[in-house]
Amino acid sequence: MDGMDAVIGETHYEDVMTDLINLMNGLLWGSVLVYLLVGVGVYFTIRLGFIQFRHFGHMFSVLKNSRKADTAGISSFQALCTSLAARVGTGNMAGVAVALTAGGPGAIFWMWLIAMLGMATSFAESTLAQLYKTKDDDGNYRGGPAYYMEKGLGMRWMGVLFSVFLIIAFGLVFNAVQANSIANAVISAFELPKTQIHIAVPAFLRSLMDSTDSGNIVIIKESLMIGCGVMMLAAVVIFGGIKRIAKVAELIVPLMALAYLALALFVMFANIEKLPAVISLIVKSAFGLQEAASGGLGYAIAQAMINGIKRGLFSNEAGMGSAPNAAASATPYPPHPASQGYVQMLGVFMDTIVICSATVAIILMSGEYVPHGEVTGIELTQAALSSQVGGWGGIFVAVAIFFFAFTSIIANYSYAETNLIFLEHNHKAGLGLFRIFVLGMVVFGAVASLPVVWALADVSMGLMAIVNLIAILLLSGIVIKLAKDYNQQLDAGKVPTFDSNDYPELKSQLEEGIWDQNKK
Secondary structure (H helix, E strand, O other): OHHHHHHHHHHHHHHHHHHHHHHHHHHHHHHHHHHHHHHHHHHHHHHOOOHHHHOHHHHHHHHHOOOOOOOOOEOHHHHHHHHHHHHOOHHHHHHHHHHHHHHOOHHHHHHHHHHHHHHHHHHHHHHHHHHOOEEOOOOOEEOOHHHHHHHOOOOHHHHHHHHHHHHHHHHHHHHHHHHHHHHHHHHHHOOOOOOEEEEEOOHHHHHHOOOOOOOEEEEEHHHHHHHHHHHHHHHHHHOOOHHHHHHHHHHHHHHHHHHHHHHHHHHHHHOHHHHHHHHHHHHHHHOOOOOHHHOOHHHHHHHHHHHHHHHHHHHHOOOOOOHHHHHOOEOOOOOOHHHHHHHHHHHHHHHHHHHHHHHHHHHHHHOOOOOOOOOOHHHHHHHHHHHHHOOHHHHHHHHHHHHHHHHHHHHHHHHHHHHHHHHHOOOHHHHHHHHHHHHHHHHHHHHOOOHHHHHHHHHHHHHHHHHHHHHHHHOHHHHHHHHHHHHHHHHOOOOOOOOHHHOOOOOOOOOOOOOOOOOO
C-alpha cells in the first residue's frame, strides 16, 4: 500500500504542477499580456508620434553606417544580427505553423498588428538599454532591462527578478526548444531511422519529459547524435565570448534570411493568383467573419488574437526585454542612444513582417494547410515547401532551421550571460559552469519531448515581459526626451549626438565615462 500511495502522491503532484503552470499560462496569455502588450504598443506609438511609420525610411539610413564599432562594443549591424539571430528561429518557421493550426489564418493578422505596435515598444526598450549600458570587467559594453531597472529606477530587486526569468527562459529552456526543432527537422528531411534507447531516470524527470514508461524514458539515438553535434558547435562559439557570437551571427543570419526569402518569393510568384484570396482569408478570419454564421464568432476571434499575439511575441520579442541586451552591447552611430532604437525597430519589422510572412505565404499558398490539422510545426512548413519545389524543399527547411535555430542558441546564451554578469558581477567560475549547463540543455532538448518545460518557458517569458513593460512605462519620459533630442538634431541637419551635460538629472544614473566623450 505504501508503494501505491507513493505512486498516487507522485501522480497527484505532477497533475497539480501541470495544472498550475497551465493556469498561469491561461491567465498571462489569455488576458494580462494581451492587453498590456497592445496597450504599451499603442502608448509608445502615440507618444513617439507614430515613429515606426513616420521614420520608417530612417531605420534603413541608420543601417548604412552601422558597421562602425570601437574596442568596447560590437557594431550596430552586429547587434542587429545578434538580435535577429535570437528572433529568427523556430518562431518563424515552426511557430507560424503552430499559430495557423491553433488560431486559424486570423492569427497572422494579429501577429502583424502586434509587430507594428511592438516596433515602438522596441524603440523604447533598446534606447533605454543603450543609455544605461555599462562596461564589464573585460571592458565590453553590457546592458539591458536589468541594468536600466537598477540605474534608471533604482530598483535592483526588479532587475534581479527580470534576470532570473530571462536566464530560465532564454539561457535554458528556449535553447532546448531550438535544439528539439533542429533534431526533428533533420530526421524528417533526411528520413533518418529512429533507433530507440531506453534509459532509467528519476520519476520527476520522467514527468517533465512526459514519459508514460514507469521506469524509463525512450530517446532516439539519432536525436542524441544531432544534439551532441549542435552542442559541440555551440561550445566553440559560446566560449569565445560575445564578440565571437556577434561575428558568427553577422555572417550567418543575412545569408540564410536572404535565401529563405528568395525561396518564399518564388513560391508566392508561382501562385500569385492565390494572393488576394490568402489576404482575404487572413483578414476575415481575424475578425471571425468566417465563423460568424456558425455562432463561434467570439471564440474564433479570441483564439486568433491569443495565438497571434503569443507567437508574435515569441518571434519578434518586442517588449519582452531580450533584444535590448544586444542593443546595449553596440557602439552606436549616430552616437546617440536613440539610434539603437531605430536599429532594433528594423529588427522587429524584418522578423515578423518580412520573414514570418514568408512562411505564411509558403504554407497558405501550398494548399497543405488544414484547419486544426494534425500536421503542424516544422513538419507543416517542410510539407508545404516540398509540395512547391519538390523533395529538396524539406531538406532546405531543415538546413535553414538548423542555421536559424543554431544562431538563436548562441544569441540566447549571450542574453543570459549578460544577465548572469548582472547578478554575479562577472564571476568567471560561475560563468564557466553556466556555459556547460546551457550546452547540456541543448543535448537534453534534442532528445526530449518537453511539454511541461515548454509551458514553464511560456510562463517565464510572460513574467519577463510584464516586468520589462512596467519598467519602460515608468521610464517613458526619458524615452520621449531622447527621441525628441535625436530628431531635433536630425531636422537641423546635424549628426545626432548624445551629450550627457544636457541631462543633468541623469548624470548620476549613467555609467561614468560611457557618454562623457560626446560633445555636440
